[in-house]
Amino acid sequence: MSEILNFLTEFEIWFYIILGLISIIFFARLFKAIGNWREAAFGLERDIAQRQFRSSLSILVLLLILFMGEFFFVTYSSSLLPDQKTLPTPTIDILASPSATSAAVAIETQEAGFSPTATAEQDGCVPGKIEWIYPVAGDEIEDVVQLLGTVDVENFGFFKYEYTEPGNPIWKTIAGGNQVVNQLPDHNENKIGLWNTSQLVPGDYLLRLVALDNANNEYPPCVIPVRVINP
Numbered sequence: 001m002s003e004i005l006n007f008l009t010e011f012e013i014w015f016y017i018i019l020g021l022i023s024i025i026f027f028a029r030l031f032k033a034i035g036n037w038r039e040a041a042f043g044l045e046r047d048i049a050q051r052q053f054r055s056s057l058s059i060l061v062l063l064l065i066l067f068m069g070e071f072f073f074v075t076y077s078s079s080l081l082p083d084q085k086t087l088p089t090p091t092i093d094i095l096a097s098p099s100a101t102s103a104a105v106a107i108e109t110q111e112a113g114f115s116p117t118a119t120a121e122q123d124g125c126v127p128g129k130i131e132w133i134y135p136v137a138g139d140e141i142e143d144v145v146q147l148l149g150t151v152d153v154e155n156f157g158f159f160k161y162e163y164t165e166p167g168n169p170i171w172k173t174i175a176g177g178n179q180v181v182n183q184l185p186d187h188n189e190n191k192i193g194l195w196n197t198s199q200l201v202p203g204d205y206l207l208r209l210v211a212l213d214n215a216n217n218e219y220p221p222c223v224i225p226v227r228v229i230n231p
Contacts, residue, residue, distance in 0.1 A: 015070045023063050030056040124220030129153055130211050133190050137224040142231075147192040149222075151181040155213040161192055163207050166225075171208065197228045204228075 033056055037049035125131045133148040135141050151159040160176030175193045182190075192209065208223040 012070065016067070019063050019067050019070075023060060026056045026059050026063070030060065125209075125222035125224070130159075130209055130219060130222045132207070132209060132222060132224050135207070135224070135226050138226070140227045140229045141195075141197060142229050143196075143198050145195045145197060147195055148190040149181060149192045149209055150190060151177075151192070151209065151211050153211045153213065153219055155215070156180050157212045157214040157216060159192075159209065159211045161195070161207070161209050163195070163205050166204055166206060198230055200228050200230065202228050202230050 030053060033049050033052035037046060037053060040046040040049050128150060129152055131150045133150065135145065135147070147161065149161075158176055158178040159181075160173055162171040162173045164171045174195050177193065181192060195207075204225060204227050206223055207226050208221040210221040211219045213219070
């Protein structure tokens with residue numbers, strides 16, 4: 001679902017342009033059919049004109065539905081994605097070392113006060129392996145955010161990205177993917193996915209990137225604090 005939404009969002013303007021051009025063509029056919037209907041002198045001509053009219057009108061209605069569907073999915077549905085799947089914090093992290101208590105440390109730090117530097121030092125982010133490129137710890141974000149990062153771990157299986165409020169042990173899954181996201185110098189291909197924050201209450205949140213291997217074992221997650229500043 002998230003992949004489809006990402007596609008519709010990225011090419012939204014082209015959908016509107018293509019639908020608009022097709023609509024112009026069938027509006028012309030519709031008016032031509034109306035003219036032929038009025039000028040028809042025989043029953044057969046009127047029947048043909050009526051069929052042309054109904055066909056053009058049906059296609060125009062379908063184009064309108066597609067237009068409204070695109071607008072709805074891009075404008076409203078993405079805001080529902082963060083809450084579609086609510087998962088508890090991971091149970092036992094086989095690959096984590098005793099010091100990799102990123103989620104617990106992040107929550108405790110947030111409860112004590114918003115301190116991005118302290119939290120960033122305690123997270124499980126590993127440059128070139130699993131990390132956030134944008135946003136980074138302490139960033140202020142709003143509306144729909146294009147998340148950038150790196151997920152390139154040994155025996156990669158899939159990844160997911162989640163958020164929660166400071167002090168809340170329940171992480172809400174935003175989306176995920178099953179392709180390695182490699183670090184590139186210009187970061188053009190480091191797209192993790194989208195996060196629509198427009199429906200969130202402004203304030204402090206924790207954002208984490210979780211990678212799992214092909215045996216479904218979870219690596220220590222990369223957790224950063226961010227602040228949502230929606231008006």
